[in-house]
Amino acid sequence: MLISNLEVVPGRKVVEHLGLVQGSTVRAKHVGRDIAASFKNVFGGELKGYTELLNDSRQEAIERMTQQAKAIGANAVLNVRFSTSSVAQGASELFAYGTAVVLE
Template sequence: MMIVTTDYIPGKEIRELIGFVKGSTVQSKHIGKDLMAGLKTIVGGEIKEYTDMLDEARQKAIERMLGEARNLGANAIIGMRLQSSSVMQGASEIIAYGTAVWVE
């Protein structure tokens, strides 16, 4: 399934506008990794534990959005966006959303 952040797909014609689709997840790391990440803030640099957590969360949110689009009979998603928010310390929500369409 094609996913784009634009409102159209070059070379394709939107035949049907199916509707809004989204997928989300809330992810956190276990206490041991959270403690290690906290120590990293003292010395500086990338906090790999959180980078990995957010990568995993983005993938889950996108997969859930794709599943919703497939269930509606779409073959593409246009206008896709990702949004994140902190739910609590060490946990973030990631939302992937867009417009499910049928293109030819």
């Protein structure tokens, strides 16, 4: 499955447009990560626990989007975008979406 943020793929032709596909995950912060983050706020530096949480969330959202695309017969998802939103105190949604297509 080709996943791209481009609207077209150079050298490839879109032969069928299958529509919007999406995947999302909602994740809550971890108390241990919050404690570590509070120290980083004082001393500075990367919040590695949150970086890992976001990476895992992105991968899960992409996987869910890809599964949806495969289920409708796509071999590519183009124009992929990400969005985040707060759904509750301490919990956020990471949303991935794009256009499912069949490339020749």
